[in-house]
Amino acid sequence: MTDTHTISIVRQPPLVWITIERPGARNAVDGDTARSLAKAFVDFDADPELSVAILSGAEHNFCAGADLKAVASEDPGRRNPLETDGIGPMGPSRLALNKPVIAAIDGYCVAGGLELALWCDMRIATERAVFGVFCRRFGVPLIDGGTVRLPRLIGMSRAMDMILTGRAVKAQEALSIGLANRVVPPAALRSSAEELALQIAAFPQECLRNDRRSAYDQWGMDEAAAISNEFKWGMQTLNSGETVSGAKRFEQGIGRHGNTENPND
Secondary structure, three states, rough: OOEOEEEEEEEEEEEEEEEEEHHHHOOOOOOHHHHHHHHHHHHHOOOOOEHHHHHOOOOOOOEOOOOOOOOOHOOOOOOOOOOOOOOOOEEEEHOOOOEEEEEEEEEEEHHHHHHHHHHEEEEEEEEEEEEEEOOOOOOHOOOOOOHHHHHHHHHHHHHHHHHHHOEEEEHHHHHHHHOOOEEEEEEHHHHHHHHHHHHHHHOOOOHHHHHHHHHHHHHHHHHHHHHHHHHHHHHHHHHHHHHHHHHHHHHHOOOOOOOOOOOEE
């Protein structure tokens, strides 16, 4: 385990847990935490032994957003980064990784914490999780992709409901509108996140990552350009040899009948 005092990193190849360790502040992110998170995810993306990362918060909260005490501080080292280029105020929110990240959410996932969860590919929440744009109350803007990713994820109307009112959204509602992918009992959060991560890590990774990249790329393209881009990534997969290898496994009876739990067994 690696501990930077504000985050912890636990490598369990092919997955890694990256946890915000500021429970006294409901895992709010200050400048040091933002920089540590960004570095942790850059390192994850470059690590050939790791396929999936899980982002979580310590002691029953995911993240309460930016640390407003740090924002109000006279110490520039404590403040969240606010440069046009480089990392985002919450850290990794501007990174375009090549590998998937799962948010494991317990307790509060609000303001900038919600934006971190939106940056992730999937979100598993406990039954007591609470989502919301709570920064609406304090005049703190969504500045880590929230106004972009939330409408894309749940639709404009529902996103406006959350952005304009700042209201609390509980776990079951989050599941019903697509903000959460899974809702589990609190005691099952860790095992459920790891089960999902290992399922994703078991698939052929070149194909999975290229399909993932095409899905993200298409948001900035018209339909024809997006389909052309999809073909480009698909050809990269085909040329890698993964598809032929997979077809041979299918021919041998492996992974048939929709079996995605153990695709390589």
